[in-house]
Amino acid sequence: MVVIGDAYGQAMTAAFRGDPRGIASVERSDGRLMLDIGIDYLAPARRWVPEERAAIRLAKGRVLDVGCGAGRVALHLQERDHEVVAIDVSPGAVALSRERGVRDARELAASQVRTADGPFDTIVMYGNNLGLLRDARHARWLLRRFARATTHGALLLGGTLDPYRTEDPSHLAYQAENRRRGRMSGQIRMRIRFNDLASPWFDYLFVSKDELVSLVQGTGWRLADTIDDGSAQYVAVLERA
Amino acid sequence: MVVIGDAYGQAMTAAFRGDPRGIASVERSDGRLMLDIGIDYLAPARRWVPEERAAIRLAKGRVLDVGCGAGRVALHLQERDHEVVAIDVSPGAVALSRERGVRDARELAASQVRTADGPFDTIVMYGNNLGLLRDARHARWLLRRFARATTHGALLLGGTLDPYRTEDPSHLAYQAENRRRGRMSGQIRMRIRFNDLASPWFDYLFVSKDELVSLVQGTGWRLADTIDDGSAQYVAVLERA
Numbered sequence: 001m002v003v004i005g006d007a008y009g010q011a012m013t014a015a016f017r018g019d020p021r022g023i024a025s026v027e028r029s030d031g032r033l034m035l036d037i038g039i040d041y042l043a044p045a046r047r048w049v050p051e052e053r054a055a056i057r058l059a060k061g062r063v064l065d066v067g068c069g070a071g072r073v074a075l076h077l078q079e080r081d082h083e084v085v086a087i088d089v090s091p092g093a094v095a096l097s098r099e100r101g102v103r104d105a106r107e108l109a110a111s112q113v114r115t116a117d118g119p120f121d122t123i124v125m126y127g128n129n130l131g132l133l134r135d136a137r138h139a140r141w142l143l144r145r146f147a148r149a150t151t152h153g154a155l156l157l158g159g160t161l162d163p164y165r166t167e168d169p170s171h172l173a174y175q176a177e178n179r180r181r182g183r184m185s186g187q188i189r190m191r192i193r194f195n196d197l198a199s200p201w202f203d204y205l206f207v208s209k210d211e212l213v214s215l216v217q218g219t220g221w222r223l224a225d226t227i228d229d230g231s232a233q234y235v236a237v238l239e240r241a
Numbered sequence: 242m243v244v245i246g247d248a249y250g251q252a253m254t255a256a257f258r259g260d261p262r263g264i265a266s267v268e269r270s271d272g273r274l275m276l277d278i279g280i281d282y283l284a285p286a287r288r289w290v291p292e293e294r295a296a297i298r299l300a301k302g303r304v305l306d307v308g309c310g311a312g313r314v315a316l317h318l319q320e321r322d323h324e325v326v327a328i329d330v331s332p333g334a335v336a337l338s339r340e341r342g343v344r345d346a347r348e349l350a351a352s353q354v355r356t357a358d359g360p361f362d363t364i365v366m367y368g369n370n371l372g373l374l375r376d377a378r379h380a381r382w383l384l385r386r387f388a389r390a391t392t393h394g395a396l397l398l399g400g401t402l403d404p405y406r407t408e409d410p411s412h413l414a415y416q417a418e419n420r421r422r423g424r425m426s427g428q429i430r431m432r433i434r435f436n437d438l439a440s441p442w443f444d445y446l447f448v449s450k451d452e453l454v455s456l457v458q459g460t461g462w463r464l465a466d467t468i469d470d471g472s473a474q475y476v477a478v479l480e481r482a
Binding site: 020032033193 | 266272434
């Protein structure tokens with residue numbers, strides 16, 4: 001029986017305990033299954049993708065780590081004497097982050113971050129977690145909310161990938177169907193699967209740089225820079241205007 | 242959209258091409274997803290599980306390799322001058338086996354092996370492929386059929402695992418439900434998933450040594466030996482009576 005639960009946290013925890021099967025699967029709403037192995041949740045910074053390694057050097061001051069997973073970003077920044085608040089909706093992820101040494105890990109969704117949790121000088125959304133913007137409408141709402149919890153000149157480092165940089169017919173068909181339904185091309189309805197566990201379904205948003213420029217308009221943020229190594233994956237650097 | 246197709250062959254082919262996501266998932270009929278990483282389909286014999294490495298030394302004469310996958314067993318035996326007929330229902334697996342050097346790879350199900358394909362001195366069912374016995378009834382039918390395609394004193398080397406050697410509540414519940422429905426405990430209804438592809442549903446049988454002893458009665462085979470290293474996984478050595 002498939003049980004709705006913390007698939008993601010359990011997969012990461014299994015990986016941390018040394019289980020080679022500790023890999024979550026992403027189930028897209030059209031049924032496509034994809035292994036969640038793009039990111040090594042336990043990797044130290046030297047094994048991150050180049051754009052994440054490069055962009056993390058921009059982090060300053062007090063940091064909010066959104067979707068902290070097993071705590072790789074928080075641990076890296078703590079070592080560099082940043083005060084870090086690490087949040088994740090997954091209880092397993094939060095427990096694992098704490099076990100691995102993250103000092104302030106909280107079970108909290110991005111959408112639950114309050115002004116009082118701030119002010120933050122940097123928000124990090126790594127491991128494609130800029131996807132937590134969900135859709136165009138939620139993105140604007142969330143970015144405004146984040147703006148209120150940040151200092152002037154704060155940075156948001158958001159990892160994502162350009163959904164148009166694929167030739168996979170299945171991805172292209174999914175994107176076309178999205179557009180037909182008035183959704184953004186890179187809006188993926190998905191859930192995480194691991195053994196008997198399935199997360200609830202949720203939307204996750206991949207955006208091109210052009211889409212991001214227009215998405216952030218009027219939210220208190222501007223796209224200051226993008227950092228990539230030529231692949232579809234990139235880190236967007238948003239600056240609080 | 243999920244397409245019924247050669248999920249298994251495509252996963253193996255992707256792995257062979259160097260794609261780290263080239264791993265199939267097994268979907269059990271209760272919805273549980275499991276990564277198919279117990280067997281490295283491309284591994285040379287020195288990296289096989291110990292019981293497979295030990296038992297393959299028993300192979301003699303002309304060999305039928307059932308469920309050859311990417312050809313690891315056939316390649317190993319060819320190198321040792323055995324004549325090998327390698328069969329698999331997966332077109333991708335057969336193509337990959339040929340590409341990797343298997344001289345006689347055929348797209349054929351275990352149940353389609355005819356007396357005229359023989360006679361074989363050894364039948365190898367590695368990578369848990371004793372599971373292709375499917376269920377108690379089909380097992381007896383298939384073993385009799387295999388007996389007719391083999392020489393006197395022929396050996397069948399069948400890899401499986403003892404389904405009772407688990408404490409996983411989800412596996413135990415599945416087994417209990419099997420027994421309630423008159424199926425053998427270790428009878429798994431499953432399909433293979435890879436990206437957009439799903440194989441048809443099929444039954445796969447895991448058996449304890451005791452179950453195997455009674456299963457082979459009257460089929461022309463006897464359980465001559467079992468080889469294991471203490472784990473749930475073992476190789477059954479059946480001898481043609």
